Amino acid sequence: MIKKPLLRYAGVALLGTCLLGSCTTTKKYNALLAQKVNLEREKADCETSLAKATTERTDLSKQVAELTEYRQQLASDTTQLGNVLRKTQSLYADLSSSYDKLMKNHDKLMANSALESSKLSKDLSRREEELKKLNEALAKNRSQVDQLSTDLKSREERLNELERILSEKDKAVNALKTKVSNALLGFNSKDLTVNVQNGKVYVSLSEQLLFKSGSTKVDAKGQDALRKLANALKDQNDVNVVVEGHTDDVPVSKGTVGMQDNWDLSVLRATEITRILTSAGLAGTKITPSGRAENVPLDPAKTAEARQKNRRTEIILTPKLDELFKILEVN
Incomplete structure (x- = not known):
C-alpha cells in the first residue's frame, strides 16, 4: 500500500524535474504522468482494500461478540439434571476454550487469507451445530423434567387421597x-x-x-x-x-x-x-x-x-x- 505523502513527494519530484530541466521531452513527461495516474489508481485500490478489510474485521468482531453473548446466555440455562449438567459443563468448557483461542487469534485472523477465513467459518458453523444439538438435548431433558413433575404431582395426589382414606378407616x-x-x-x-x-x-x-x-x-x-x-x-x-x-x-x-x-x-x-x-x-x-x-x-x-x-x-x-x-x- 502506498501512503499519501509518498505520492505527494513523487509528484513534486516530477514537477521539479520538469521545471529545472527545461529540456525534458514531452515523451518523458507523458511517461511520468502515466506513472502518476497508475500510482493514484493503486492508491485508490489500496484504500478500497483497506475499507473492505475494515468492514470484514467489524463484521467478524460483531459475530464474535454475538457468539460470546450467546454462549453466556446458554451457560445460564444449563442448571439441569446431574448427568446432563456435567456433560453440558464439559461442552461449555470446550466451547470457552475455543472462544478464548478465537479471541487471541482475532487480529491475526483479520489479516489471514481467504482460505483461513473459510476455515474459521466452517469451525464456527460446527460450533453452532454443536450448540443447536445441545439446545435440543436441553429441551428434551426439560420435557422429561416436566413429565416427572407431572407424575410426581399425580402420585402426591394419590398419596394424599390414600392418607385421607386410611385416616377415615382408622376413625371408622x-x-x-x-x-x-x-x-x-x-x-x-x-x-x-x-x-x-x-x-x-x-x-x-x-x-x-x-x-x-x-x-x-x-x-x-x-x-x-x-x-x-x-x-x-x-x-x-x-x-x-x-x-x-x-x-x-x-x-x-x-x-x-x-x-x-x-x-x-x-x-x-x-x-x-x-x-x-x-x-x-x-x-x-x-x-x-x-x-x-x-x-x-x-x-x-x-x-x-x-x-x-x-x-x-x-x-x-x-x-x-x-x-x-x-x-x-x-x-
Whole structure:
C-alpha cells in the first residue's frame, strides 16, 4: 500500500524535474504522468482494500461478540439434571476454550487469507451445530423434567387421597370398637375383650363364656353376648366379619361324635357362632366362619392357664377397603 505523502513527494519530484530541466521531452513527461495516474489508481485500490478489510474485521468482531453473548446466555440455562449438567459443563468448557483461542487469534485472523477465513467459518458453523444439538438435548431433558413433575404431582395426589382414606378407616375402626365395646358392657373382661390390631377390631370370647369343654353348643350367656354383638353390627354395611375358632393343643377325645380332631372342633364352633349371629339379624353374606385348631395360640406354654387362654373364639371385624384398593390399582 502506498501512503499519501509518498505520492505527494513523487509528484513534486516530477514537477521539479520538469521545471529545472527545461529540456525534458514531452515523451518523458507523458511517461511520468502515466506513472502518476497508475500510482493514484493503486492508491485508490489500496484504500478500497483497506475499507473492505475494515468492514470484514467489524463484521467478524460483531459475530464474535454475538457468539460470546450467546454462549453466556446458554451457560445460564444449563442448571439441569446431574448427568446432563456435567456433560453440558464439559461442552461449555470446550466451547470457552475455543472462544478464548478465537479471541487471541482475532487480529491475526483479520489479516489471514481467504482460505483461513473459510476455515474459521466452517469451525464456527460446527460450533453452532454443536450448540443447536445441545439446545435440543436441553429441551428434551426439560420435557422429561416436566413429565416427572407431572407424575410426581399425580402420585402426591394419590398419596394424599390414600392418607385421607386410611385416616377415615382408622376413625371408622375406632368408632366400631367403641360401639362394640358399649354393646358388650357387663361381661367379664377375662371372658370377653375388644381390641384394635392392624386396622381391625378383634372381639375375643373365651371358651368359658361360650362352650362347655368339647361342646359345639353355645351357652345361654354366650348367646346373649353374640346377639348383642349382632345388633351392634346390623347397620355396619361396610364391615366384614370373620369368625375364627381356636382350641388348645389337647386332642379331642376319641369317639367324639362328628369330630376327628381339633380342626373339626374349631370349625364347628365357628359355624355354630355364625348361625347365632345370622339368626340375630346379621347378614350371612358378611360372615365367614373358619377354624384354626391349635395353630395360633396366644400362649405357647403347656400349662393349664395357657391352654385356657388359647381356647377361644375371635370375631374379627374388618372395614371394607374397596375405595383404597381402587387407588392402589391405579398405575
